[in-house]
Amino acid sequence: MAKRRITGSFVALITPMNEDYSIDMGGFGTLLDFQRDAGSSAVLIMGSSGEVSMLSTEERHQIVAETMRMKKGAMEHWYGCTGPSTEATIAYVRQAAGEGADGAIIAAPAYICASNADIVRFFLDVADASPIPIGIYNNPPRVKTDLSAEDILQIAAHPNVLVHKESTGRVGQVGQICAADPDLSIMCCCSPNLGLVVPTMSLGGHGTANMTGNIIPREMVEISTPWDDPAQALRFRQAYLDNLEMLHFVYSAVNPVPVKSLMAAVGLPAGPLRKPLSHLSPEHLAQGLKVARDMKLDERYGFTIPDAMSVAAE
Numbered sequence: 001m002a003k004r005r006i007t008g009s010f011v012a013l014i015t016p017m018n019e020d021y022s023i024d025m026g027g028f029g030t031l032l033d034f035q036r037d038a039g040s041s042a043v044l045i046m047g048s049s050g051e052v053s054m055l056s057t058e059e060r061h062q063i064v065a066e067t068m069r070m071k072k073g074a075m076e077h078w079y080g081c082t083g084p085s086t087e088a089t090i091a092y093v094r095q096a097a098g099e100g101a102d103g104a105i106i107a108a109p110a111y112i113c114a115s116n117a118d119i120v121r122f123f124l125d126v127a128d129a130s131p132i133p134i135g136i137y138n139n140p141p142r143v144k145t146d147l148s149a150e151d152i153l154q155i156a157a158h159p160n161v162l163v164h165k166e167s168t169g170r171v172g173q174v175g176q177i178c179a180a181d182p183d184l185s186i187m188c189c190c191s192p193n194l195g196l197v198v199p200t201m202s203l204g205g206h207g208t209a210n211m212t213g214n215i216i217p218r219e220m221v222e223i224s225t226p227w228d229d230p231a232q233a234l235r236f237r238q239a240y241l242d243n244l245e246m247l248h249f250v251y252s253a254v255n256p257v258p259v260k261s262l263m264a265a266v267g268l269p270a271g272p273l274r275k276p277l278s279h280l281s282p283e284h285l286a287q288g289l290k291v292a293r294d295m296k297l298d299e300r301y302g303f304t305i306p307d308a309m310s311v312a313a314e
Contacts, residue, residue: 003162006076006185007206008041009224010163011213012049014260015063017271023059027269029070031214034268038217041207041224042076044105048142049211049256052080053110054274061095068099076102078135078163084109086122090129103133103162105209108145119145120154127160135163135185137209149176156182163187165209171195178203190220191251192244201227201236212243212250214259215268216297219243246295249288253280262288266303 013035016027028045035043045067046052046060055063064079071077081092081104093104106126108119127134136155140146146168147155155161164182166174167189174196177186181204188196190210197208206226213220222239225232240247250259257273261280264270265288273279280288289305297303 003159003183005206006042006163006187007224007226009039009213009217009220010042010044010078010165010187010207010209011035011040011217011220012044012047012209012211014214014256014263014270015046015050015052015055016269017274019271021272021274023055023063024269024271025066027271028063028067030269032067032070032075035213035217036073036075038213039221040075040213040217042078042102044078044080044209046080047105047137048080048107048139049214049259050080051256051274051277052082054277060092064096064099064101068101071100078103078105080105080107082107082109084112086125089122089126093126093130093132093134097131101132103135104130105135105137105163105165107137107139108143110143113144116145116147116151119147120151123155123161124158127155127158130160133162134158134160135165135209136161137165137167139165139167140169141167146170149173149180152177153180153182156184163209165189166196166200167194168196169194171199174199174205175203178205190223190247192247193251197223197240197247202233211255211259212247214256215250215262215266215292216243216246216295218300219246243295245291246288249291252287253284258284258288261285262292265289266292266297266305268303 016024079096083089138147163185185206187209188200190208190212207224
């Protein structure tokens with residue numbers, strides 16, 4: 001039996017926080033409604049955009065439980081469940097499953113710099129043990145390990161692996177994976193610096209697993225729509241070019257610093273970043289505010305966009 005496919009915009013949410021760095025659960029509800037109303041297909045809660053490595057186990061469990069109670073409609077709730085070991089990862093996956101999560105996204109554990117063979121086995125062991133579907137995330141900028149096309153296709157054959165999120169710097173790898181036509185959803189990160197969005201979508205990719213949708217969700221829905229007819233290719237081209245400045249801005253510093261800083265500035269629930277991270281400098285943030293103003297995001301979304309002078313004075 002063929003696996004179900006997730007297509008479109010799969011948004012990696014920030015984790016909104018209160019000024020005392022506690023989790024802003026009300027803010028989560030607002031952000032989930034924002035994504036649902038914009039047409040996002042799925043959200044990833046507690047990915048790297050969600051500062052997951054700085055959340056305690058208790059906070060991670062709480063976020064899963066409370067955001068699952070906020071689930072409405074067809075938009076899927078997936079959770080970042082990577083732990084420091086195979087056993088810890090399986091425990092996070094099972095807790096998410098127990099709360100009714102639609103799936104779990106897994107990256108290689110950070111810092112250990114494991115071999116590709118060990119990480120392939122890690123993904124397969126987690127997929128074997130998981131009661132819910134798994135998405136794999138090849139994320140070498142964060143975890144050092146960079147899976148090859150052959151590694152990914154081996155993992156993709158597992159019946160419980162539904163999503164492949166790609167963040168390699170090897171653009172040609174996208175073509176290798178699409179040519180093999182594995183039975184799973186092929187998605188890429190939204191950074192234009194990696195150069196993966198255009199080849200992924202043009203070669204038959206199913207969407208983007210993106211961070212930029214935190215601030216421009218409707219636009220990312222257009223960019224992430226599969227090319228099922230020639231007209232969609234033209235719509236993609238226009239949307240990609242129209243939003244390129246924002247795509248670049250949200251990757252202008254380490255994730256999620258730019259997007260969370262901009263969200264806080266325009267009035268979306270965001271709050272502070274967990275230390276040692278901090279918001280952008282006023283000068284850097286002013287660049288993003290200019291992009292938001294030029295894109296008329298105040299008119300599109302009702303954002304309040306401060307001017308650079310008022311930001312610098314704070």
